[in-house]
Amino acid sequence: MTQVSAIAPGKAKPRRGRRAEDVAGLGKARASLFVAPSLLLIGMFLIFPAVWTVYLGMTDYRLTGVQAVDPQFVGFANYAEALGDSSFWHSLRITLIFVFVSGVAGQSLLGFALAWAVRNLKGIWKAIVEGLALAAWVIPSSVVAFLWIAMLDRRNGTLNTLLQTDGKAWLIDNPLLWIIIFNIWVGTAFSMQLFSSALAAVPPSQLESAKMAGAGGWQQLRDVVLPNIKGHLLTNTLLITLWTFNTFTPYLLTAGGPGNSTEILSVYIYKTAIPGGQLGLGAAISLIMLLINLVVALFYLRVGQGRKSS
């Protein structure tokens, strides 16, 4: 995943001294022509929507009715409405819990523990553990969601059969807990793979000398491994935070319910704007989400640069 190396703060590749040379004789004009179609598409469908959100969020656009044809400029009314609405703050609060518990803590810790546990294993055990985690990551989200619905089913679910708790409705009793566990299940493979490659790059000689000096497992981890994989830790945390914050997959499992107990911000925006029809208000909340994304990315870039210069 090249995005990793690209965003990885402080991990920018050292520039090679060699200058780019136009060996095929393309010329700047033709080269620009080659780049233009891509830029046009990116500009239209990635950059323009982001910028347009600022305007949309200040209108009373609706999916249907008068405001669909003739929307009015309402200034910051949408923001006032969103910030004054307790359901927005509820959504933001459970989003934070969701991101920190399932992403930053859950996926990272389990991913690291797995990478650490299988690092010296060979053969079937390693293949089974890694293969299972990877399968959870690659099976399309709408299938994965149904697999969990089946497992947690009230009457016949595998979990109730195993625990002999027939009739227990897990997704109704503890919905937030279960989308957190679900998200750990789906996403751990990424951290596991990232940390596996990080651990493989820890110089064996350093580990050897730590062992010779009598360092136990924990001490090796703390004094040799962690300092070596700081960059990866940062990359992992950045990507996991962004992805977990922006995921829509829990919607497939609970549709935000019961009530609004699993209405994380992405689901809240969807419900407000599309079934709810309040496009203007949805756009205003989208802008808040975009700004949070921006702050998260800039924060990690800052930390990464600080690391590089020190």
Add this chain to the structure above:
Amino acid sequence: MSTEIASSDVGKRQVKRFLSRIGFVAFLTLVSLFFALPMLWLVTAPFDANPTMSVGIPDWTLSNFQRVFENPQAMRAILNSLIIGIGTMVLVVILGATASYALSRVRIPGRDALLYSLLLLSSIVTGTAAMVPTFQLINVLGLINTQVAVILVITGGLLPTVIFILKDFMDSMPKSYEESARLYGAKPFQILMHVVTPVARPGIAFVAIWTIVQVWANFLVPFILLRSPELQPAAVVMHTFYTESGQADLRLISAFSLLYSLPVILIYFLVNRKFGFRFHGGIKS
């Protein structure tokens, strides 16, 4: 005296090692179970004559697959996934390859800043954060409820990453091939078609597969932009199957789940073995 201490030390260490060994095996077993448990249903139910929500020894049959093949909506959904997947892939590969080649070989002003800001943007402007303006843009363009809209939106989201991957790849390609072709009088276009494209083939193949996998699993974009069931890809139709009608048809759902998941699982494990860790991430929502 001293030997006694030493031997009890050795004993303690052995006990400790034994216990940590047990803890280690228990951890791996538990984690494997955690990952395997939800997936068991996908392995048993499609082959069960009377599948329920629970996992059990299947009453062996292949008739569930027959049911999928005879269901026009299910087959249409797979076809739609293929149309959207291949359409996006062709667009992404052609645009991404030309752009990344130009960016790799020609010094266009502001190139590096452009690349990094695009990549940063593509990770900030995610499908969920931009869903409202994207939906409205497609509405205004009159493309709502068309597969072209889905292809364009996903392409715009994937292109920055693809250009980055391919530019990296093109940078690592030796320039001597192009130089010698040029010495022999080849025109730029000939060099591109007959020299650059064959050499870049592994990179292009990688990007093509990566794109298809991304699109195949993408739920949000088609879910928002496509209203007609006959246009929706498998990701959306799968969701319809289990949310729509009162009594879910588990025979259909189970076999359809497997048929829909299997291609990406196979591709993934083959490509992962071949290319290693690079094959991860992207837009997953």
